[in-house]
Amino acid sequence: MEYLSMLPGPTNVPNRVMRAMLAPIINHRSDDFVELYTDVVDKTQQVFQTKNDIVALSASGTGAVEASVINIVKKGDKIIIPVNGEFSGRLAELIEAQGAHVVKLQTPPGQNATFDQVKEAFDNNKDVKAFYVVHNETSTGTMVNYLDRISDLTSRNDSMYIVDSVSILGGVNLPVDKWNIDVCMTGAQKAIAAPPGISPISVSPKAKKYMIANPPPTMYFNLARYFKYYEESKHTPFTPALPLLYAYREALSIMLEEGLEHVFKRHKVCSDALYSSLSAIGLTPFAKQEDRSISIIALNYLDGLEDKIFRDTLADKFKVLVAGGFGNLKGKVFRVGCMGEVNKYHVMRTVSAISSTLAMMGYKTDAQAGLKTAEEKLKAL
Amino acid sequence: MEYLSMLPGPTNVPNRVMRAMLAPIINHRSDDFVELYTDVVDKTQQVFQTKNDIVALSASGTGAVEASVINIVKKGDKIIIPVNGEFSGRLAELIEAQGAHVVKLQTPPGQNATFDQVKEAFDNNKDVKAFYVVHNETSTGTMVNYLDRISDLTSRNDSMYIVDSVSILGGVNLPVDKWNIDVCMTGAQKAIAAPPGISPISVSPKAKKYMIANPPPTMYFNLARYFKYYEESKHTPFTPALPLLYAYREALSIMLEEGLEHVFKRHKVCSDALYSSLSAIGLTPFAKQEDRSISIIALNYLDGLEDKIFRDTLADKFKVLVAGGFGNLKGKVFRVGCMGEVNKYHVMRTVSAISSTLAMMGYKTDAQAGLKTAEEKLKAL
Incomplete structure (x- = not known):
């Protein structure tokens, strides 16, 4: 039993998704791969409700979260972030490690910063470069309910809007384009019900332009490199975790069919x-x-x-x-x-x-x- | 057909290895996972011929290569590296991006730097911090044949010895401990014949000590974090690509049986x-x-x-x-x-x-x- x-x-994975992993290992520099990967991008866009660029990283959710930080946050930047648990704490730590000035909205575990507290932080920090938020705090079981109203603030302050939705995207409405989210990411092993190991990230034209102009001194999570390969050949710069990409695509198909x-x-x-x-x-x-x-x-x-x-x-x-x-x-x-x-x-x-x-x-x-x-x-x- | x-x-994957991916998705914070991961570590040590610490990263080979750089190379460090193709070029670029001073031994594609050239570089750079070498250059089909003699130089100069063996480890003798290699990495999808997505890396006590004292400002490839989790609980800090870990273990078992x-x-x-x-x-x-x-x-x-x-x-x-x-x-x-x-x-x-x-x-x-x-x-x- x-x-x-x-x-x-990781959550239960349907048999149909597990079996998709048995597809033969293909050349990731071939037309077969282009067919697979463009389909992955297309279906991810549908689930993210976006026309933004998509990168499906071969990494855990933390990998995608890290990509959102090292491609955006530079030394001296001012960043606002609510913190109330393990994962929002980790994210704040990672942002601080880049040498950023972090405006932390700390609340007790199990309780979110209110929208008014967030608004106040924007009022007091006109020069904020980006607002980072953990949509769903896995460690305490809390969820932020005002993501639809944030872009009033980010657009007013001309800052970027980044949502770590690792543990819930696909399980609740999160229309990335409608809510003007610049960077959004999740993990395949949560509401999408694929095995762990693929973490998709969406990037708006504004954020993409910034990333291309300011690449980080690393490679694996350098998103500009992924954009370049995708534009040139619909490939990924590094060998992707092929069986997991097949499984992830199948899981997206099941969601879209439902x-x-x-x-x-x-x-x-x-x-x-x-x-x-x-x-x-x-x-x-x-x-x-x-x-x-x-x-x-x-x-x-x-x-x-x-x-x-x-x-x-x-x-x-x-x-x-x-x-x-x-x-x-x-x-x-x-x-x-x-x-x-x-x-x-x-x-x-x-x-x-x-x-x-x-x-x-x-x-x-x-x-x-x-x-x-x-x-x-x-x-x- | x-x-x-x-x-x-990626190379052909035996059916036995493909089928191993169908193992049920388990909790990566459970005793079941400890059983899986300690076995992965043990069998990786056997294939690497080492007693060093092992981290099996959920990433492509480039991810493990990046980990070897950001955990070792700091601004101003002097690094020697032979370059003769795409992958050694990328590695040199990544090292330079950390602000290191790179002593590049450039040879034409299809031809390696000789041992004497390497020795000369060590003679002329007494203060070298690490020697990086791509064991097998995938882009040109060359392989370095004097890795057994390098530790005479690295030990003389008190520097570290790092081998990127992504495209050959397991296909040729590479006794990590006997040859005193501080950091060595490969990809599962090459000579080990597992699907792509797991990249193991071995770290000597000396390199480990350095990494713990000087962690990089990132998370996913921060190896000190992996050591800490492994010591405390035999877990990984981030959700691993479970089906690929099962497959990788099966592939190692097949090699050890042969x-x-x-x-x-x-x-x-x-x-x-x-x-x-x-x-x-x-x-x-x-x-x-x-x-x-x-x-x-x-x-x-x-x-x-x-x-x-x-x-x-x-x-x-x-x-x-x-x-x-x-x-x-x-x-x-x-x-x-x-x-x-x-x-x-x-x-x-x-x-x-x-x-x-x-x-x-x-x-x-x-x-x-x-x-x-x-x-x-x-x-x-």
Whole structure:
């Protein structure tokens, strides 16, 4: 019996996507490759809702995030970034390492900076070069809900707008062109439901022009090099992870066949069902209500509930995988991923397995209320 | 009918390795992952013939090469590097981009700097911080044959010794510890015969100490971060390309089952057979005799032979893939890969297909002499 992966990524990968990896290894300097890669670019543009340039990097999400930093941020630049967890903290650190002046909007874990706080930072820093934001903070299960309003600020201050949507793009509406996002990136192993190892990034004409004029002193993440190769030959400058590109393309095809609207709705309904039903059985979400992520549900442990025993029981007895806390939250929360091919069966099985595990560990929980709530919420699908 | 890939990489991948990619996607923060990754590290150490630390990067070979540069080379450092083709040129460029002072030993394409020239550079630059060398120049089909003698020079000058063996490690003897190589890297898609996307790098205690004390202002290729995660938990800092790690491990297992000595011998015999037989049918190798690569055989085009028609005919009629020239050598040479699972059937089929293609294109070639020569040479296997 295989695991049901309810992790914050990598997530379950459909068999159709796994099998796509078995395509023969081709020459990455051939017409066969051009056919594959132009299709990858085209489908990525559809999922990102953009006409911007696309680079599909052979790297983890962090690789794409790093590319967004080293191609944009130079010594002395002023950058605004909200920070409230491990991944936004890492991003701020990486920006600081370039010698930038970072205006950090720090909030407690589980709580986002408000739009007004962001606006105030723009008011006080007219010379800001770029606004970086982690769309969905994987470590705490929070999500920023005002990305549609940011370009009023970035366009007013003539600064760039960069969204790290590694752990949610594809699971929630994020129209890159409509919202004027200059650079946006994600990882294939999250809401897109491909294996890890491909991380697409979109770059607006404005950001592209800047990158070409100011290339970083490195190679693998030098995006100007990718633009040049693509324009000249539709190739990538370095040998790409071919089997993963095939899988990623297949995963994009599945999303587009379902239709983005329905994919977003499915994520939202499953997420609502998980929050409500897990609350009904007696657990409490970690994040502040209005900041809660759709794709990652962080839950506080009940008093005395031991992280490792809980997750091991869930995995061994019920074959359901969830993740522990990250960094400071280790042992205090666990995280349930709600992404990719997530559907009503995944939700019911997860709620049932979690409440059964709690019961086996001696906790009094209301399993019936939990399952009823889930069933009710899932009717919206 | 599937292609026989006689490319300079990616090379043919055995079915056993392809199928390994279908292993379920696991949590990269779990005991299952520890089992996988420690095995990857152990088997990589065996193939690299080293006890040094290993990092298996989720990136192309260029990623590992970049890691070797940004973790070692700082502004003002003096670096010696032989340059005679596209990849050694790129490496020198990347080193220069760090603000280093590069002592470039430039030789014509197809010809290596001699050991005496290298020695002279060490004599004239007592303060050299590191010697970088491309073991096997993929663009021209040359290979450096004196890597066993370099550590006399690096130890005398107290400098570091870094070998980019991306396109040959595993195909020829390269005992990292015996030859005192501080940093060595390769790509999975060459002599190891795995799909592209994993690039292992070995780091000596001396180089490791330096990297930890002087981390680069980036993240994805910051090797100190990988050492820390491995020591603490046997994890990687970023989500690895899991299916490719499974495939890479399987490919290493196949090599170790065959035995490294036999793998090296098989590469050498197949390479000798290709050089001799293709010469017998009337082609001439591009590289100088004593500098010829075992894994990449570059051949001059006969007068008037058009690159694209030749390679397309070979691919369409005989399903054999070879590569064209790279950079300045485009249209002037073609390149036959001899790596990974290469065996006598591959060689015979390739020689037969090349001579048949030449015949179809109206060239008088001695097919019989070519095939007889190949058969004779292959008896050594």
